[in-house]
Amino acid sequence: MTSKPREEEAKQSALSYLRAWGESPVPPTILATLITSLHARPLQPLPLSFPPVLLASTFLNLYSYTTDSAGITAAWSGLYLLLARRRKPEHIMQKFGTRGIVRGTTMGVCGINVLAGGWVYATGKKADDGESAR
Template sequence: MAEKPPEEKAKATAIQSLKTWGENSFPPTLLASLITSIHARPFQALPMLFPPLLLGSSYANLQGYKIDSAGFTAAWSALYFVLAQRRKQKFTSKFKLRGAIRGATLGLCAVNVVGCGVAYAFGSREQEAKNRRVW
């Protein structure tokens, strides 16, 4: 068996890492926690619709629907990212704790869109059906 060149190994590893990120149930839970910490006080109704949806996605992932959960997480992360980018933030408030949490939230949204998008695009439904738990 011929050994793959290092460039192909690196590409396969990067894609596989993104796919693994997208199939994990932790990123939507972390994103829901960060969104809650930003918008709970003072309470803002529209952004607070996202945490229950992301937690539902995490629950679906734990039930064995990894591909569908990845697509759902990618879509809602992208929507939150777009809506959060519309709100302007003063330059000085970017360096406070709330600004740092907002930056981490937007960064996690971007990583979720890419990672979960890769998992959704390259996921195998046959393999998922084999691995799904039956209660």
């Protein structure tokens, strides 16, 4: 029984990692949780309209609509990122407090979702691509 040399083993590229992130149902769920934790108290209705859409995207992903789910996740993550970038912290401590760290993490997950979901949506095939309409 011979083992393959390390150089011959298959390595994942950065695009493989992006595809895996974009096809996973976990990132939209994490993003919905982070957004809810930021905007539930004090209640902010506009940002709280994002978690239901992200959770619906997770539901679609679990029902094998990964390309469509990635597109929805990318679009709504991008919209939230634009909304969140409008607010600027006044003091330096607001950036490095607990709320600031959660906000930064949320914006980072949004950015990765935009890249990964956009890549999966742009290069993925939909379930009905090869079939004719009946």
